[in-house]
Amino acid sequence: MRTEPRPLMSRRDRLRIAQFLVLTLVLFLGLPERPGLASANLIANPGLESIEGAFPVCWEQSGYGNNGHTFEVSTDAHSGSRSMSVTLTNAGQGDRKAMMLEDSSCAPNVTQGHQYDLSVWYKTSTPNTVMTVFRHDAAQGWVYWTDLANLPVTTAWTQQTVRTPQIPADTDQIVWGVTIYGNGTLKTDDYAMADVTQPAPGDECSAGAACTKGSWAVMPFPSTVRAIHAVMMRTGDVLLIAGSGNNPDDFAAKTFKTAVYRPGTGQFTTVSTPEDLFCSGHVQLKDGRVLVMGGNKDYAAADNSHGYKGLRNSYIFDPATNSYSRVNDMSGGSWYPSATVMGNGDVVSLGGLGEDSSGTVLTQYFSDAQQRWLGIGEAKQSWSFWGLYPSMILMQDGRLFYTGSHVFGNGLSGSGSSIYDYGANTITPVTGLRRKDERDQSMSVLLPPAQDQRVLTLGGGNNETNVDAHRLTDLIDLKPASPVYTAGPVIPQGTMTGGVPQTGGQGKMYVSAVLLPDGRVFETGGGLHNRADPVYEASMYDPASNTFTAGMATDPVPRTYHSSAFLLPDGRVMSVGDNPGNGTFDMRISVYSPPYLFKGARPQITGLSGTNWAYGTSPTITVDKPILKAELIRPAAVTHSSDPNQRFIDLPMTVNGNTVGLNLTSNPNLAPPGWYMLFVVGTDGVPSVAKWVKIG
Template sequence: MLRDSRRLRPLVLTLIALTVLVGVNLPPAVAYVQDWQYQRLINSVEYQRQYGKWDVLDLPPDQRVNAIHSALLPTGKVMLIAGSGNKEDMFATRALKSLLYDPATGESKIIPVPDDMFCAGQTLLPDGRLLVAGGTARYEKLDGAVTYAAGAMRVKNENPDVGREIPAGTEFVSPEGKAYRTIRPNVVPPATKVATRAGATVTAAEERVFVESVTPGPQGVTLQPGLQYAITGLSGAAAKDVYGLGEALTLDKQNYQGTEAAFTFDPVAETWSRVDDMDFARWYPTLTPMPDGRVLALSGLDNIGNVLNGETEVFDPRTNRFVEDKGLTQYFPTYPSVFTTAAPGRLFYTGANSGYGPAEAGRAPGFWDMGTNVITPVPGLRDPSLLETAGSAWLGPVQDQRMVVVGGGGIGESPLTTGRIDEIDLDAASPAFRAGPVLPDPVRYPNLTTLPDDSMLISHGSRDYRGKGSSDVLDAHLLRAGPEPGGTLVEAADPHVGRNYHGQAVLLPDGRVLTAGSDPLFDDERNTIPGTFEQRVEIYSPPYLFQGDRPEITDAPAVMRRGQTVPVATPDGARVTKARLMRLMSSTHVTAVDQYSVALDVRAGAGGVEVTLPGRLETLPVGNYMLVLVDDRGVPSEGSMVRVP
């Protein structure tokens, strides 16, 4: 027995050691098996046919940017604009850049930008150029970080014969000797002179500029508004004609400040060009394309850091100039979601916005009549106080005039968030929002992308402000248009990369969806580690790309006109049931007011199909589109670039 027990001892010790080893390594082993099973599942044909697939792009390190704005260009390439990318050191060194990515080849290249387009507005023009207007003139300074008292100075010019340049560094001195300097250059126009029977009436011209004390600390504070400031270097009549009227100059928080600068990007030459400056500086503006190809510039923070008080201007691509429309004076929070509608001269504001503005002003959704400047509110929206960082988009083709508002949160750093999906039919006799599906997770910053099969991809976002508490929502859904209010919500494959603030999504010509950007406030659940900007790009392939052969467009006109019937060559004409024009879209800050789908009449024709375009300008605005044919399985062709002049 003793001999047998000695023989068994090594075996027992080995078994004990193996048991301990398995016990220590069991959790990692189980995790490895679970991950292997998950990867096998999501890469299976059956799964992708039902849910689709996400792929993370492997861009080289020197080709990665802090994407803030995304736009699909008529060349099929995607422009990702960073500017300073929310990095003040990049702003200071003027290391401002954009990335041009070709989804067809995977090639990319960095293109410097001529000004800080961080948090500008953007949209495509009818000739294919990308218009970017506004951006960052100065980064914010938070309470406690302000060294030099600062604020607004109203510069007056009483001379009707000549304007006056106010260079950066111009010094204004108060009656008690306190001095303040301008940060940026400006020009004060001549005064207005109107002839009267008694002679003439002169009304002083006025421009507001931002000034900063030359003395640090509390000594530079002036709380008394309305003091008259002399301009150093002016004397005699000039000193009498041109002067400053100061507002309160304090050490309080200073907001971001906008710029008037505007640029276009030529997608063929791949170069930036400056166009006419806007009349007003704008940071966080919306650029809403009009049916005739002009562009409305709305809202934003001005050169002082205040929300513009309803000043609206129009860009005409034929003249490359902005002109203020003094009849349009509605106040909106920054990045308002304002869309054109099927009714001439009537816009629709969904109430969604991103960022700055008081709770009691410009928050209610409604129709904006451009002739009367009146907004008519619409009722029925659930969680009406949770519209900041909400998404808005057309559901189905634009002819249906059905729009949804998805998710959103409370104003500022509010932890309140909703998963509401509400729909409104803009053509109804009494338009009102109706309750649709509810997302499983409440979400702000959701990306909404209209797809050519009349569904909508809803992806990403976070449950809390800028992803606080590691609250990124790593799921996606497809909202399918149907008779039910808000359509039908079905699950899609889960993205691998979380995206919240500064996230974007754009539809690609091949029917996939490119997503980029994300700027979390923190990188940990306890909110102690400063956030890292997400530079990875991820692309979603919807389920329709896994159903077998796709219909193919072998030839189509590059220019199509309203009301025209045109032939489209395809070997798959017998199974084509729908045709869509998908407008080339741009996206930033949950705002994508230039994306929509236009349904075309389609019928079999010689060598393929014939498609008939709508005849109304409001239904089919001037612009750049992708023609897509959809077969009886809901599978779309690749898009063929089309311009509607």
């Protein structure tokens, strides 16, 4: 908890100003002075009944200065069996607070411009008590906001309800509690918080359109690097790799960039980058480090004497040290290679351009046990060209499904999709994919849950013929012996630059598809043509009903070439990048809050039976309220609409009150070894913040 800064005016003066502001709002807006709570309680563990360690879950002992004080959990409660008690015996300097945790899983989400009723039941033996609020600022992190109301002395449980001013700009969460700054004892219980902003006509949710569409926020700071590649690491930080960032001048100057971004604070850490890792491949190893392969050896020559050339070099990025270390070279260079982790933790990489600018036909194989790339004679070779960034998804039987999604130009000869069996060294065509030569920067995802073995491929275009991108989706069930693509529902229509509606069969390439904790797929971003004409449209795809819900809130930043969107551990979606044909690069970062974040307080994972889970076991968790489901989501490693390792593994549950047994698959091909985000979802569809667990 960040402590409150030394005030420039007395606490009493600040309190009077705050009370004046509240009274002014009451008079001008016609609000009742003691309003009833109008919507869902946004407080996690509001009755303080769930305990973790020595204090209630989602609450902490806070304050500043030199004073004699004690915190305890009291059995003198307004309801239930627990309250929080704070005693000052020597007030001295500063104060003490029983406050909500400044944590994304506990802090209530708020909407800019909205107002909230904050309510608490309390007893206090001193008049020196006040309701205190902190806010999360996108640029500054957690900062003190205001003191809202003084709490009069009372020996009986008394309720105090206060309405906040409007939430300031760039604020996405608040925390609050009761501060004591004079000798005496304060007890609190049964907290509540509700959005009291008047809903639009016909809208039952006070958060307005966000209740059904979600909302976007553009961060008030830019990325420090061109985010060509984004990897969500087990630390909660995001690895952003630019290399030369598609800038030939930076390549010539050997100015190669990487940054580690911390979403919770907005901080960037610069990382020394050894090579031009622009358009490399990347995947998480089972220990949480990131294997980065290939990249850019040279840009295409102006005289057309050669095209882009692929690097042989390969590195491992360690999030513990924020540094790269080199491993042995691949057998051949690769620019735009695929990267798929296998059930044993090894990595298969296919496709891309080699050191001579031609398409590589090598199968590159990284042994996790040996921590090295196998030589040409050691790895099985099919001598097939798979295109650039071919989307290769691991199937439950250990084979790889080439979905037909790729980057640049036409697809491969034949049906455009196939199954590759590395062990048997065979390739089997898969039919049914429509417009196979217009799948440039389409995106393919293994739908939730992974156990169903269904893949959805969305959108695409062709950068050579530069036709209008399409709205097609195709769906395949990989369980049959001879799977076949079938037509899926079309992507909903969006608008282009200037708000011009799309017509006919127009759609988008550069599309992003993100698996969400509630089991749906968020589809966002894209453009109508090669590096041009951004499309502003977003939708939710429901695998259970095979339908899109149109009209989700749209990213205000164009997201075409070199853009990515991916899931954060707090259930939001982060979006980066845009590199149109004029060579510029949009450095803005956008964050999407899905509708489920406006439905109420999150469930809490209050306990784990360890964070290292073996296959076929039944780990146990504890939660603070009933849950609907639990799942593992593999963290993103995405570039160019390609993240073939993205997957959602269902965890069947055995429930005994707040103790939940989870059943982890015994098949490592369904959940390849590594670190995963563990989510639980409440009965109202609201997900927890993820806990990190290691599988295998």
